[in-house]
Amino acid sequence: MTHANAVTCLGGEQTTLQPFDTPAPGPGELLLDLRVVGFCGTDMFKLVTGAAAPGTVLGHEIVGEVAAIGPGVEGFAPGDRVAVPHHVPCGECALCRRGAETMCDTFRENLLFPGGFADRILVRPRATAQAAQKLPDHVSDEAAVFLEPGACVLRSVHKGELPREGGLAVVQGGGSMGLLHLLIIRAALPGTKVLVVDPVAERMELAVSLGAAAAAPPGEAAQAAVGELSEGLGADAVFDTVGGAGPLRAALTLSRQGGTVVLFAHAGPDEPADFPINDLFKFERRIVGAYSGALGEQREVFDLLRSGALDPTPLVTHRLPLDRFAEGVELVRQRKALKVLYTPSNGKDRD
Template sequence: MKIAVIDNDKIVVKNAENIKLSGRKGAIVKVLGSGLCGSDIVKFREHISGNGTVLGHEIVAQIEEINSDTAFKTGDRIVTSHHIPCGKCNYCKHGNVSMCEHFKSTNIKPGGFSEYVYLSEEHLENVAHLIPSNLTEIEASFYEPLGCCVRAVKRANLMKNSTVLVVGLGSIGILMAQALKAFGMEVTGCDLIAERIEFLKTLGIEAFDSRELSNNEEFDAVFMTSGADKAVDVALKNIRSGGTILVFSSTPLNTGYGNNEIYYRELTVLGSYSPSPADLQDSLELLRDGKVIVKNMSTVYMLDDIQKAFDDTISNKIMKAYIKIKD
């Protein structure tokens, strides 16, 4: 089977031995396609993942072989997430599922940018779902990233009709703005790239160039989906005192929020990372019910062209890459 692996400063496609179920519980699934996540870019560019690593986790797949006590069967088209919380540890008991050690240790193997992957019985029981008939494969691939956004909205715990500014309108920012709207918030987006601003407007959400904000907008909350250091300034200048800043992006090491600003203004600064099974269920329902629209967000690349997908994403030529594994 074909897999795409990290090879120093490149992503290369190579042949690998087919994976087999070999009596294990779980399923072998044929990967139809996988979204390219921002975390894949970070792991590649920052050399967080070593040579030979198969990235990719936003998969859409079809079950080829299965040995499971679940209702799934051969031929089913499914979406799944890669991590599974144990539900028993102190982190899980407090709702911090993405900090769970079991959560961090579980994954799809070898990775989503592969013709086939193995899903454990735990994956099938907890985070895998049939694709609703009204969703295309590309639309369904937003199941996991939208789940991340649902998680962030829930963590912020905002009152309905709260005013929220989303800083950064890449694919996650577009999803986040729609998730916030679906949960009853009054949403505004901002970015520096005109095409992204106009795209959000087509979805019925107000959007501006970040440089055009008055810097005293007094939003109840600011959601940070950009890791740029200047984005922090945008957040601090446009959040009302007593407001909430939700951080959903990594930033340069020297970027941060001043202690006195947080203290004297009684700001709440929250991080949000990865979704729970319940968040993923909500995500799929938002997609199925048309409350979050992802049509026209993705540019499709074949697996053999995956390096171009990485390059185009890094250079901001596209909003979101979808890697189609086979024609």
């Protein structure tokens, strides 16, 4: 048993940093010392909606250093740097066999204990065996921490079914997930032009500096930019990282006939959609959801990170110790931060 700090939910948005008992690794498990953990939109959603039960430790985008290995673990040694996602599908059920791995019942089980916002994290056997990646020296913590969110985005990009060459993708929202879409599309499908739609000038500038063909505020300017970039055709795929009925309508307007809208964000609880059904039927459009990333996407993103084709590190704007958790949440809420990474707590209490 080790004693280490974790950011623990108290109900609603309240959290506290408190010591947590983490057992020694059992068969097939890894015990990690935290190096960095990313703050994700889903963490924000769970805090804001009060979906996190008291006692929960959120956080799931982690890079750690192996502190101890359980019996039977192969391929890892103390001191190795490791990135590991918290969700891994079973690979065998009816949904997994149909390619809907992220809908697998087993997938939603959290394989990180107590959670990512903790100085010490136990990695469960299925994640250790199938998903944990030992990091080569040239892959930094700041890049590797994008393994999990990168896999989610890559699944979204796959669902967009962009052409191999010459396609136009629109990304609605220039926050960290929107810009990660931009970087991953540019890495995986370099022949694709990307337009980023966001009302904030700074974010539009950043998008262009990160490889967007153009950036525009929502509305007529976005419509005009799509027309220009596609010779009037419309976008092959629109990725909505904003969420809700309004952005969905806008996405449909920007998509070409026969094109795809991929939903990559929470809408309000029970918020209904509102768009002309004939926009789908008569013009063969598709609206698809993308939830999380499966093993294939996790591995593919790791390859992009390892080869250097994907460098998400410009998205990291803040690094704070876990002691300053609430400060990071506030920075994201006020849109003063893109990606916030937390580092181990200052008052590390270990024995």
